[in-house]
Amino acid sequence: MPSALRSILNAKPFLWALLAIPAALIVSGYLSGDALPGDYLHETGEWSARLIIFALMLTPLSMLLRGRSWVAWLLRRRRAFGVAAFSYALLHLIFYVLDMETLRNILAEIGALSIWTGWAALLLMLPLALTSNEASVRALKAGWKRLQRLAYPAALLTLAHWVFVHDNLVPALVSFAPLALLEGWRVARSLRRGSSRGHRSAPI
Amino acid sequence: MKYLPHALLAAAALGVASPALATGKMSCNAGPQKSWKSQAALKASLAKQGWQVRKSKIDGGCYEVYGTDPKGNRVEAYFHPVTFEKLLVSRRGQVLYRKPVAQEMRPARVP
Numbered sequence: 001m002p003s004a005l006r007s008i009l010n011a012k013p014f015l016w017a018l019l020a021i022p023a024a025l026i027v028s029g030y031l032s033g034d035a036l037p038g039d040y041l042h043e044t045g046e047w048s049a050r051l052i053i054f055a056l057m058l059t060p061l062s063m064l065l066r067g068r069s070w071v072a073w074l075l076r077r078r079r080a081f082g083v084a085a086f087s088y089a090l091l092h093l094i095f096y097v098l099d100m101e102t103l104r105n106i107l108a109e110i111g112a113l114s115i116w117t118g119w120a121a122l123l124l125m126l127p128l129a130l131t132s133n134e135a136s137v138r139a140l141k142a143g144w145k146r147l148q149r150l151a152y153p154a155a156l157l158t159l160a161h162w163v164f165v166h167d168n169l170v171p172a173l174v175s176f177a178p179l180a181l182l183e184g185w186r187v188a189r190s191l192r193r194g195s196s197r198g199h200r201s202a203p204i
Numbered sequence: 205m206k207y208l209p210h211a212l213l214a215a216a217a218l219g220v221a222s223p224a225l226a227t228g229k230m231s232c233n234a235g236p237q238k239s240w241k242s243q244a245a246l247k248a249s250l251a252k253q254g255w256q257v258r259k260s261k262i263d264g265g266c267y268e269v270y271g272t273d274p275k276g277n278r279v280e281a282y283f284h285p286v287t288f289e290k291l292l293v294s295r296r297g298q299v300l301y302r303k304p305v306a307q308e309m310r311p312a313r314v315p
Contacts, residue, residue: 036259038270105278114297167229167297 015077019084022047023091030095037098044092045118046175049158051085052125053179056155060182063189079132082151086129089122114164121157124150155179230282230292231264240285243267249288266291273300 008014026040058078062071074081100106109115128150130136137144155176162172234240246267247257254274261268266282273279273293279300282292293301 036270038259100278105276108276109278109296112296112298165297166227167294167299168227 012077012080015080016084019051019080023088026091037095040095041092041099044088044095045162048085048088048092049162049172049175051081051088052151052155052158053176055081055085056151057179057182060186063186064182083129083132086125089125093122114161114167117157117164118161121154121161124154124157128154227263229264229294230266230268232266232282232284232291234265234285237285241288246283246285246288
């Protein structure tokens with residue numbers, strides 16, 4: 001690959017631009033057509049969910065495919081995928097607010113299981129997005145990683161939000177299946193390692 | 205373990221390929237569309253009952269309406285396209301009303 005092309009592909013703004021394309025298409029579609037804001041709820045929510053799933057898949061994927069350079073390339077850019085997931089969730093919220101029109105309408109359904117799970121997922125993602133920068137990594141030190149683990153409950157709440165808002169298990173579960181498989185593999189591996197270590201260290 | 209990448213690929217392909225066709229929330233066996241009443245007529249009839257309809261479409265052979273019910277709930281509702289009978293009303297996935305099961309309709313939630 002020519003080095004000029006390579007340096008464009010490796011530049012962070014390139015990935016940001018790539019991740020912003022669906023949002024640009026959605027917003028321009030909304031502004032130019034006569035679709036209702038509610039028509040974009042599913043699409044924006046699905047992009048957010050897929051991005052958070054993808055960001056979380058990168059860690060177990062890098063364990064499974066150790067040494068693959070493309071996984072390492074993606075892993076170095078994981079924060080961008082996380083921030084993109086939050087950005088699509090915000091866009092999802094904007095369309096929701098436009099669709100609901102009034103605060104009264106929003107408050108009237110906030111207690112529904114399908115709705116509060118969405119709000120909770122978004123609130124959990126907020127500190128993650130705000131601390132997705134070098135300064136926060138340095139300032140929070142070890143706490144940064146602990147804080148970022150909130151992404152897991154945020155993903156579970158996203159799954160619940162998706163399942164209940166459509167009152168349908170299948171599409172959401174299918175989307176989360178790759179992450180669930182990888183996490184299952186990761187847990188199985190650490191259990192196996194844990195037990196074999198325990199065996200070795202047992203007194204003879 | 206060596207099949208995990210294949211399982212992942214299959215799962216991902218399934219996720220991309222799953223079609224956004226009929227939602228399967230309700231189905232009406234209402235006969236040919238020629239015998240249906242119009243969506244405009246449904247909107248007019250609902251407006252008289254205090255509904256505000258923002259959008260309507262056909263889903264599962266029923267008319268599906270997005271709007272505000274007379275109580276002020278933002279809902280999604282299904283109506284029979286011939287009789288305009290109310291079949292299902294839900295708010296963000298939470299069922300507020302479901303017509304008791306009868307012959308011309310069935311809950312099409314069988315996977």
